[in-house]
Amino acid sequence: MQPLAQAIPRVLADLLRTAPSSPGKIDFAWKAAVGPAVARVTHVHLEGRRLLVDSKTQAWTREVRRSSPVILRRLNAMLGTDTIEEIVVRA
Numbered sequence: 001m002q003p004l005a006q007a008i009p010r011v012l013a014d015l016l017r018t019a020p021s022s023p024g025k026i027d028f029a030w031k032a033a034v035g036p037a038v039a040r041v042t043h044v045h046l047e048g049r050r051l052l053v054d055s056k057t058q059a060w061t062r063e064v065r066r067s068s069p070v071i072l073r074r075l076n077a078m079l080g081t082d083t084i085e086e087i088v089v090r091a
Helices: 004-018 023-034 036-040 058-079
Strands: 042-047 050-055 086-090
Touching: 004 023, 004 058, 023 036, 023 042, 023 058, 036 042, 036 058, 050 058, 058 086
Parallel strands: 050 086
Antiparallel strands: 042 050
16 A cells, blocks of 8 residues: 555646646646745746746745756656746746
């Protein structure tokens, strides 16, 4: 039997990958990938395979840029490989 803590992320990723693309799906995946603190100070929009991230301050812009490789891996793990090719962070 698999521990619940391991099963939930896998099931969630399977559901997200099969759901049609929508702004709500991208927003949900973003919040899951970055956590509540970053989610509160950012807004995301998918254009093609580029995720545009608007942040409220320069400090958050730097932090999201610094963390973008990790965030990109998390998002593609949830949404499907190569769903997002690039994260563009704007202040």
